[in-house]
Amino acid sequence: MSIKENYTITVLGCGVMGTAVVSAILNAEFSPYPSKIICCTSREESALNLKKKLNHEIIEVSYGSEANSKAAKKADIVILACKPYMYETVLSQAPINNGSLLISLLAGVTTKELQKYSVNVAKVMTNTPAQYGCGTAMVSFSDPEAEEKYGDLVMKLINPVGLAMKIPEKNMDAATALVGSGPAFCLLMMESLIDGGVRMGIPFAVAKDAAAKVMEGTAKMVLETGDHPAALKSKVCTPGGTTIGGLLKLEDAGVRGSIARAVEEAANISASFAKK
Numbered sequence: 001m002s003i004k005e006n007y008t009i010t011v012l013g014c015g016v017m018g019t020a021v022v023s024a025i026l027n028a029e030f031s032p033y034p035s036k037i038i039c040c041t042s043r044e045e046s047a048l049n050l051k052k053k054l055n056h057e058i059i060e061v062s063y064g065s066e067a068n069s070k071a072a073k074k075a076d077i078v079i080l081a082c083k084p085y086m087y088e089t090v091l092s093q094a095p096i097n098n099g100s101l102l103i104s105l106l107a108g109v110t111t112k113e114l115q116k117y118s119v120n121v122a123k124v125m126t127n128t129p130a131q132y133g134c135g136t137a138m139v140s141f142s143d144p145e146a147e148e149k150y151g152d153l154v155m156k157l158i159n160p161v162g163l164a165m166k167i168p169e170k171n172m173d174a175a176t177a178l179v180g181s182g183p184a185f186c187l188l189m190m191e192s193l194i195d196g197g198v199r200m201g202i203p204f205a206v207a208k209d210a211a212a213k214v215m216e217g218t219a220k221m222v223l224e225t226g227d228h229p230a231a232l233k234s235k236v237c238t239p240g241g242t243t244i245g246g247l248l249k250l251e252d253a254g255v256r257g258s259i260a261r262a263v264e265e266a267a268n269i270s271a272s273f274a275k276k
């Protein structure tokens, strides 16, 4: 580990995603722990709101490009979480210290592009459930040296959003589809379960909570047992019963292929953005 104790993290662009990561860090315990986190926004109003929301002794907030630049100078680690289109402006105005680590949350910006601003880059793809500590994060590094130097620390900093896993950068478009778009695909499935419940007479509010809990519980079974979903599914199917009847309807409609192709399409679109 090449980071000193009492290090400082600067978050350039602390909006929805930046705040999710910082809140997760504040709720976690690990070592070495940052002694200061400076959260930078563009507007004073956002900075004041952050101060209230993240109310903690290690948090500082600031706004505007001059403050960004000061905060970047103090940083051992910069977390980049502004909108993707503005990153070049933000990093030009707030240069990163030589040797400091850059952790990017930006969709569609490669570590190669970011190495113009810092030698050591980690790219993180996470999702909106990170706001509730149930996010998924895929992490890749600009090169083996960056991973060697900072890998453990990056995983400690990002894992608190929920679950962080390392992948090679060539899988990032697929990760953007599975992790980034995945919640929307799950929500569509959840809506269908609710519709079915309502169709058969369950009040909407009850069907909604039931469907959400069914998805949460099912996910928990997979995460806790480590079993293949097919094995768990097979255990739920009584011969001649209700579940196998419903499953065959789904297979007839090609639901399995459709969902897998949705991930493929989203990954293709992510890759096409990168080519522009």
Ligand SMILES: NC(=O)c1ccc[n+]([C@@H]2O[C@H](COP(=O)([O-])OP(=O)(O)OC[C@H]3O[C@@H](n4cnc5c(N)ncnc54)[C@H](OP(=O)(O)O)[C@@H]3O)[C@@H](O)[C@H]2O)c1
Pocket: 012, 013, 014, 015, 016, 017, 018, 040, 041, 042, 043, 044, 046, 047, 064, 065, 068, 081, 082, 083, 084, 086, 090, 105, 106, 107, 108, 125, 126, 127, 128, 180
């Ligand atoms: N939202 C998602 O579901 C999601 C999922 C995966 C990845 N991402 C990635 O996360 C990144 C951030 O997305 P987000 O949804 O969190 O955006 P957001 O909520 O709009 O946050 C952007 C932040 O950047 C600040 N900002 C704007 N200009 C700035 C400047 N010149 N200097 C410093 N800060 C500046 C904004 O401050 P003000 O509030 O003062 O304007 C705001 O705090 C994006 O690159 C996106 O690709 C997002």
Ligand SMILES: *[C@@H]1O[C@H](CO)[C@@H](O)[C@H](O)[C@H]1NC(C)=O
Pocket: 098, 099
């Ligand atoms: C950054 O530091 C390395 C050695 O630590 C040095 O070789 C390199 O020239 C420095 N780069 C800049 C831009 O100062």
Ligand SMILES: *[C@@H]1O[C@H](CO)[C@@H](O)[C@H](O)[C@H]1NC(C)=O
Pocket: 261, 262, 264, 265, 268
């Ligand atoms: C994704 O792109 C590949 C390669 O261009 C193509 O063969 C495939 O059909 C595309 N997938 C979808 C779902 O459109």
